[in-house]
Amino acid sequence: MKLAICDDNKNQLHSIAQMLERYVTPEGEKVRYDLYGNALDLVSNLSSGRYDALLMDILMPGLNGIEAARDIRQINEDIPILFLTSSPEFAVDSYRVHAFDYLMKPVDEAELFKGLNRIFAIKKELVSHMLTIQNAKELHVISLSQLEYVEINNRTLLFHLIDGETKALRGKLSDYEENLLSQPNFLKIHRSYVINMDHMKSLNKNSFETMTGKEIPISRNLLTEVHTQYVNYLHSAIRQ
CATH class of the missing domain: 2.40.50.1020 (LytTr DNA-binding domain)
Incomplete structure (x- = not known):
């Protein structure tokens, strides 16, 4: 599973990266990830199928997380977006862009891992309903x-x-x-x-x-x- 993490706060970005280094999927696999310091770079580099899920801050200068999610939905309707936020007031906005869920900052490692496990389970279920022919x-x-x-x-x-x-x-x-x-x-x-x-x-x-x-x-x-x-x-x- 490959993730993209986007947060303009370098300390938060580093903290989440450290958590991901300790995370393994329910099948015992490590995840790969890319780090982004702003939403514009993430959207510019997003291509369908490149990432399995996005972890994204909502409050960012320039293009914020909600605005970025609207752009992302034009590229990929299905990719799970897990928002990171310091205030629950953005919950309604996050669901309007079909967010998978949102986590309150500072991000709790156990809650993050629960969210990733749910994403992994959904992805696995989707794969079981696909057929690769080659x-x-x-x-x-x-x-x-x-x-x-x-x-x-x-x-x-x-x-x-x-x-x-x-x-x-x-x-x-x-x-x-x-x-x-x-x-x-x-x-x-x-x-x-x-x-x-x-x-x-x-x-x-x-x-x-x-x-x-x-x-x-x-x-x-x-x-x-x-x-x-x-x-x-x-x-x-x-x-x-």
Whole structure:
């Protein structure tokens, strides 16, 4: 996990850096971090995916923390921002820019570590819902919620997304089956197809129709099992 810490007070910046040197993630890993003395430098160096979270002072000369957060949200809507403040009066403003949380100064190490543990847990949960596909020349990260179905055709894997886009690369379906089928909404219905049941419009006798209108065949040997699992999935979804 990599963090950015922004505070115009050098003593505060140094103090937080020392705390981070003592922090390890719930999986026992050290964090990396960059230090910034003003918000403008942070915003200028921010790129999507470079940092996993931001720790940022609110009261800073020039561009303050709230103003910087508004700019950051134009670049990255999801990155957790943990505000550091000497007054609770900024709590409302911090939530308007979708802050993850805020800590009162002087920052308590135990509270800081709790906040970082929560961020780590959320990040880990998000990663578990992403699929990384790659070969020697390409790498794509796909949200599983956006994946309609996967098929293998002449040694080419086709990842069909709900927006109509298809990611294609050479490979084997077995390379991704374990990851896909660990999710409760994915089901293998044929040696060449794994579907996301969330995006199926209907189940016919021998096939599924997707929300985008495509027909996907069900293996004759799997018909009974697939029908049973799909019905169970629908019942489970209704109960939730």
